[in-house]
Amino acid sequence: MTGGVGMGELQALAPLLVVTGWAALLLLVSALAGGRSLRLGPLALCGLLLALAAVVWDWRLVGAGGQVLFGGLAVSDRFALFLDALLLLAGSLTVLISGAYLDEHGFADDAYFSLLLLAISGMMLLVHATSLVMLLIGLETMSLAIYALVAFWVGKATSAEAALKYFVMGAVASAFLVFGVALIYGVTGATGYRALAEAAAQAAGQPLLLLGMVFVLGALAFKVAIVPLHMWVPDAYEGAPTPVTGLMASAVKAAGFGALLRLLATSFAADGLVYGSTGWLNPCWTLAALTMSLGNLAALRQPSIKRMLAYSSVAHAGYVLLGVIAAGLHPGQLAPVLFYLLSYAAATLGALGVVAWIGRREAERLTFEDWAGLARHHPVVALAMTVFMLSLAGVPPTGGFFAKFYLFRAALRDPQLVTLVVIAVLNSVVSVYYYLRPVVAMYFQDGVAQPQPLARPGVYAMLGLALALVLLLGLLPGVPLDWALHAQLAR
Amino acid sequence: MLENAMLENVRVLGSAAWVFVALALIGGALAVTLPNILHAIFSLALSLVGVALLFLALGSPFVAAMQVLIYVGGISVAMVFAVMFAFALREGPAGAARRRRGLAGAAALGVFAALGPLIARASWSPHFARNDWTVAALGRALLQHYNVVFEALSVVLLLAIVGAIIVARREPPQ
Numbered sequence: 001m002t003g004g005v006g007m008g009e010l011q012a013l014a015p016l017l018v019v020t021g022w023a024a025l026l027l028l029v030s031a032l033a034g035g036r037s038l039r040l041g042p043l044a045l046c047g048l049l050l051a052l053a054a055v056v057w058d059w060r061l062v063g064a065g066g067q068v069l070f071g072g073l074a075v076s077d078r079f080a081l082f083l084d085a086l087l088l089l090a091g092s093l094t095v096l097i098s099g100a101y102l103d104e105h106g107f108a109d110d111a112y113f114s115l116l117l118l119a120i121s122g123m124m125l126l127v128h129a130t131s132l133v134m135l136l137i138g139l140e141t142m143s144l145a146i147y148a149l150v151a152f153w154v155g156k157a158t159s160a161e162a163a164l165k166y167f168v169m170g171a172v173a174s175a176f177l178v179f180g181v182a183l184i185y186g187v188t189g190a191t192g193y194r195a196l197a198e199a200a201a202q203a204a205g206q207p208l209l210l211l212g213m214v215f216v217l218g219a220l221a222f223k224v225a226i227v228p229l230h231m232w233v234p235d236a237y238e239g240a241p242t243p244v245t246g247l248m249a250s251a252v253k254a255a256g257f258g259a260l261l262r263l264l265a266t267s268f269a270a271d272g273l274v275y276g277s278t279g280w281l282n283p284c285w286t287l288a289a290l291t292m293s294l295g296n297l298a299a300l301r302q303p304s305i306k307r308m309l310a311y312s313s314v315a316h317a318g319y320v321l322l323g324v325i326a327a328g329l330h331p332g333q334l335a336p337v338l339f340y341l342l343s344y345a346a347a348t349l350g351a352l353g354v355v356a357w358i359g360r361r362e363a364e365r366l367t368f369e370d371w372a373g374l375a376r377h378h379p380v381v382a383l384a385m386t387v388f389m390l391s392l393a394g395v396p397p398t399g400g401f402f403a404k405f406y407l408f409r410a411a412l413r414d415p416q417l418v419t420l421v422v423i424a425v426l427n428s429v430v431s432v433y434y435y436l437r438p439v440v441a442m443y444f445q446d447g448v449a450q451p452q453p454l455a456r457p458g459v460y461a462m463l464g465l466a467l468a469l470v471l472l473l474g475l476l477p478g479v480p481l482d483w484a485l486h487a488q489l490a491r
Numbered sequence: 492m493l494e495n496a497m498l499e500n501v502r503v504l505g506s507a508a509w510v511f512v513a514l515a516l517i518g519g520a521l522a523v524t525l526p527n528i529l530h531a532i533f534s535l536a537l538s539l540v541g542v543a544l545l546f547l548a549l550g551s552p553f554v555a556a557m558q559v560l561i562y563v564g565g566i567s568v569a570m571v572f573a574v575m576f577a578f579a580l581r582e583g584p585a586g587a588a589r590r591r592r593g594l595a596g597a598a599a600l601g602v603f604a605a606l607g608p609l610i611a612r613a614s615w616s617p618h619f620a621r622n623d624w625t626v627a628a629l630g631r632a633l634l635q636h637y638n639v640v641f642e643a644l645s646v647v648l649l650l651a652i653v654g655a656i657i658v659a660r661r662e663p664p665q
């Protein structure tokens with residue numbers, strides 16, 4: 001019997017299996033509860049922490065070289081495990097804040113947590129996939145769960161509109177992915193990344209292969225919101241329940257970039273296909289410059305903090321793309337991108353956590369005026385929000401500063417990227433203006449009414465953890481950076 | 492002997508391939524133009540039958556049968572039920588959508604004009620020229636090498652069902 005699934009393979013994929021199984025368990029529990037309202041948050045958190053423990057266990061198990069699974073359909077290497085840990089961390093923070101948020105806004109939480117766990121399992125599959133088939137399944141699992149989570153706000157028009165917009169555009173992106181996979185398979189006869197790498201090198205000149213690659217990469221670029229495929233971001237981020245927005249900004253982005261990096265580094269890295277020699281560099285360069293600039297310019301003019309953070313996520317996708325290009329030109333340099341994704345996830349989750357904290361039922365309090373005078377009533381949360389904003393802007397001593405510094409320094413090694421780094425630095429300077437707007441409102445303006453935020457232990461725990469993570473990444477970056485440096489792709 | 496008979500069938504069906512292509516295309520065009528949603532679904536079923544016949548012409552009777560069973564028999568019927576329960580049957584496109592129709596048609600033709608010659612000129616090497624496309628061989632592939640894909644897809648289906656229920660429920664928040 002060839003091709004059967006062995007115990008060792010299941011062990012190497014334990015984090016993914018735990019999350020998927022736990023999602024089914026949560027569904028069963030809510031089905032057995034028979035309509036009674038349960039608080040499944042703590043149970044979901046247990047599942048995520050268990051999966052995190054499995055990641056730590058697997059980190060030793062798979063070793064530096066990684067382990068190929070299921071005849072090349074998937075892989076378990078330290079690159080994927082690092083991103084798994086990031087995804088599980090983002091998921092845990094989201095679960096922590098979701099319980100109170102669901103209560104406050106009157107959602108029934110019956111399937112919320114299982115959908116959340118299934119979304120994370122899809123993202124994990126996305127970063128473990130080494131076959132276009134698995135890539136597609138991972139992307140669909142993630143997307144379907146996120147569509148449902150965006151639409152979770154029953155009876156709120158903007159949530160339904162956001163979900164529909166995201167769903168229709170996402171379905172088109174998925175269709176392009178399938179079309180691209182079909183073209184690539186037609187030209188090369190391969191779907192596995194390893195076989196694809198050899199076949200693609202031989203078929204490098206074929207226009208259909210190039211088109212197929214553009215379609216597949218375009219579908220992933222849609223998910224991580226690279227300009228011009230970012231049009232859905234502000235509406236979807238604003239209409240979604242705020243914890244879901246946090247998950248989209250942090251985890252979906254990390255998973256999408258993880259899949260993009262693996263695809264570029266392992267299968268489209270042949271001589272005729274790499275960035276430099278066929279002119280890949282120029283389109284990628286232009287897209288990165290456009291993404292960071294347009295994201296930042298649009299963020300300047302947003303009246304709503306949630307929309308501002310949405311455009312800020314577009315801008316950050318541009319910075320990460322700069323890192324992806326640098327990693328393509330100097331293979332193996334993945335650590336700056338991974339570290340950046342981690343630090344961005346912590347800061348944006350924290351900022352959106354504060355947005356979820358301040359909003360009450362029927363009053364989301366999203367404009368800057370709503371935040372006026374917050375520092376007088378809630379000095380600690382105002383300080384935390386300030387740290388998150390400074391981290392997003394890239395000001396020391398936060399994780400955002402170190403991540404940007406490290407990413408830009410790595411990119412500067414290549415003379416072709418100097419201009420792009422200059423553009424990125426200018427963009428960072430511009431972004432300070434809008435990141436400081438909520439800070440100015442909180443500290444230097446007088447509020448008309450005393451804010452009545454969502455004062456619940458889960459919310460404060462989430463904000464505290466995000467704050468600790470942002471400061472840790474800035475002040476003691478050595479340990480996480482060491483992990484990122486060990487997070488290499490399987491050869 | 493059996494193989495010869497099958498090849499003969501494929502040859503005969505292959506000469507009718509353009510009829511099947513026409514069937515698929517006409518069905519597709521009707522599906523996006525007819526104002527009555529039920530009619531559109533039936534046209535889609537027609538188009539899917541055309542695709543099934545193409546599979547048959549290409550020598551994949553099993554895939555053709557599955558195409559009819561799942562898409563024509565299952566999904567089209569499910570769509571009819573969903574439409575009968577949920578929507579008004581006759582919904583013409585809104586004014587803006589009507590104006591954009593020409594633009595959408597032009598874009599589709601443009602993509603076809605760009606892709607068509609490329610696809611016609613490309614060298615499609617037959618990667619699987621094996622003849623063992625029997626149900627047993629497919630089953631072995633699905634439950635051995637692609638077992639994990641098979642299982643992962645069942646998770647996607649579970650998720651799609653749960654997600655659809657969540658999105659479709661109507662009761663206001665308590």
